[in-house]
Amino acid sequence: MTAVIETSKLSKWYGNVLGLSDVSLEIEPGVTGLLGPNGAGKSTFLKLITGQIKPSIGTVRIFDQKVQNNQALFSRIGFCPEHDSFYEEMTGWAFLTSLLKLQGFSGSEIRSRAEEALDIVDLSADKDRLIRAYSRGMRQRLKFAQAIAHDPEVVILDEPLSGLDPLGKRKLIRLIKAYREEGKTVIVSSHVLPEIEALTRSIILIHQGKVFAKGDIHYIRDLIESHPHMVSVRCADPRGLAGQLLGEEYVLMVHFGPDGKSVLVETNNRDKFFALLLSLLVKNRIEVEEITSPDDNLQAVFDYLVGK
């Protein structure tokens, strides 16, 4: 398959701060997940490939054309920014039609495209409300609508699922998947693995401004599976529970919370551990207040992977 987006030795420095270093990639049609902890360089990469900032070193090409100051190319790209920022005094309709006008469409085309985009994101009924009165989910969907309204071939979404409730996430994931079916190139950034996992199997791992790995999501899953996990269980009988967990070889360590009401367990097999934990809780009728995973974030995984 031909690469739609190609970067070569792409690097960006903000003064003395490294934003991105020596990134050479080829991205093909379909959904590609850009995964990395906060501050990894995901947004810098997306800004570079959408021509918002200039590379310090290296090149970006989309459809084999240079991106910088290539306005004609921008009509083939849709971008959904990370920030929850809008022209708050506009209605959803005015926002979309204004941006479509900037794309250069005629009046009737603007109206039909705006109606279609609002329909796709399920905002038609609220199109005449001011954006400042929109919920977070509606705002995220409107951002997505403006990115797809001009029917671009490449859609770049910077943390589109951030801050959404589970229902809102599910809706937006469905929308992005539907767009993928049309054979477009979609890049989605996130710092949450399950979000990317719900969208695609093709991922790029980015960390400290460098591409750490690129490929199938199972690769990173396998890496994560071998990463020891911490699980905190707050319950009525933490010592009793700990006693039963300690016999298993995949339980590496047990600590008790300072208040004596929680137990912190380190395991190297999350699936087996959770299966056992649930069975013990049910069998012994232990009342659970909370189960959390303090290190269940990408930063911890990346720290582990890079050997920190």
Add this chain to the structure above:
Amino acid sequence: MTASPPSGFRAFLSSVGRVFSVFFRQGRKARRTRFFVLFSFLPVAVSLVIKFNQVFSGKPGREGGYLFTNLIMLFYLQMIILILALFYGTSVCSEEVEGRTLPYLITRPVPKAAIVLGKYAAYTAVMIGMVTLGLIFSFLVLNVDRLLDPSLYGLVARYLGVLILGLMAYGAFFTFLGSSLKRSIFFGLLFSFGWENVIQYFPGSTQRLAIAHYLKSFLPATSSGRFSFLTFRLEPTRPGVALLMLFAIAAAFLALACLFFSRKEYSLED
């Protein structure tokens, strides 16, 4: 035979037009515009007070034309157009950065210079609308008994022209400030009420370093009366030269603003 403009230039103008159309609509409907409409109607309120005072006191006051001239001088030239141009001009670029809406614009098939010029033109049109309304109402209130005097209409047109030129020149300067500085409002206030207010009264050629100097060069010299201090020490530039200078100032600062906006990488972080 006339040569048609190159298609690249036509495309650029079309982009400017699209940006103008979007932001003229947005500018008219913005909440701040409602506030600034009220602000630009201050002279109308003062005109009403003066007129009521004349009517109810029964004393013959100064003639409307004289008061109109002074109102224009005092309110519009020295305060209203400066404030309007400051807030609208600086916002051309800075509101996109501070509001973090910049990515919506710069990822469209529109050159960055067209964004600056289109927004500048849109906001200048909004300001001109506000000032024109206020000016005409003030004129009508103060000259309600002399509306058949044709010379007065020439006066209104002249002042309106001066104010439009002022909005264009100041607006371009503040657009440049907004594109290049973070605290553009602060520096704009320093310029408006520091530099402009001081330099224009300097004798000799120094006063030519103030935009106000060229604007006042279009006004009749007021050698007597309470407001004569406003043209104090004015050594007017010829109107043709003043006009050229104002256009040159506007063009130069707009070109600089376009250059800054096109080259600068704005940080949208919190």
